[in-house]
Amino acid sequence: MVWRILLFYVGAMGVILAIFPWNEIEATGSPFVQIFSHVGIPSAANLLNFVVLTAALSAYNSALYSNGRILYGLSVQGNAPKFFGRLNSSGAPINAILFSTVFTLFTVVISYLDPEKVFLYFMALATISIIINWATILIVQLKFRKHKDKTGEPIVFKMPLHPISSYISLLFLVVVVVIMAFIPDLRFSLYIAPIWLLSLYIGFKLKTSAKKN
Structure with a gap:
């Protein structure tokens, strides 16, 4: 996994920055497509656009499936409304999938209202989500290791x-x-993150208090 990230992500970014100025890359499309258009190979850019769209549809399908299953699993655990635990005749969590699909409509609306910055908006949300996830993993890992060292259990x-x-x-x-705080188009996600975390905390407290009662 480490070598794949270094090759396909870090390596790809290195190639892009080696042949195209970073401050000229637009946020309205794929940088790979922009590079092919810039060097005068529009046919390759069109082909890459097709690949990008296919990959986007595949990613959306995967995300929709994963999100539906996660909502279903949370419902079964009692951590989400029972409404999401309903399965159709094929065994798919239909309510969870439909609920996830509704949120796709927000992307359509935002794309219509501000098509030039919609990519930045969702990249900001994705970035802050990844930061929250990885920060949680790192903090839990530190606490886990501290507990293991205290109990003397082998690792x-x-x-x-x-x-x-x-x-x-x-x-x-x-x-x-900190860098995101200085970028106006990304700064809004820093306002949303505390609200999201607070809502999760309130939901957790309500659930635990309901169990006690």
């Missing part, structure tokens, strides 16, 4: 350079958040 796979690597990763996430 099969140890985090390299623990705990320095975890703190460096957390610092990197903080730097990304």
Whole structure:
């Protein structure tokens, strides 16, 4: 996985920045398509557009399936409304999938209202979501390791350079958040994140209090 990320993500970005100025890359389309158009190969750009659209549809299908299954699993666990636990005759969580599909309409509306910045808006939301997820993973890992060290339980796979690597990763996430705060088109996600976390906390408290009662 590490080598794949270095090759297909970091490597691809390195190639792009080596042949195209970073401050000229637009946020309205794929940078790969822009590069082919810039070097005078429009046919390759059109072909790549087809590949990008196919990949986007595939990613959407995968995300829709995953989100539906997650809502279904949460419903079965009692952490989401029972409405999401309904299956159709094929065994698919139909209500969870339809609920997830409705949110796709918001992207259509935003694309219509502000087509030039819609990509940045959703990239900001995706970025802050990833930051929250990875920050949670790192914090849990630190607490997990502290508990293991205290109890003396053996650890099969140890985090390299623990705990320095975890703190460096957390610092990197903080730097990304600070950078986002200075970019107007990304800054709004920093306002949404606390509201989202607060709503999750309130939901958790309501659920635990209901169990006690």
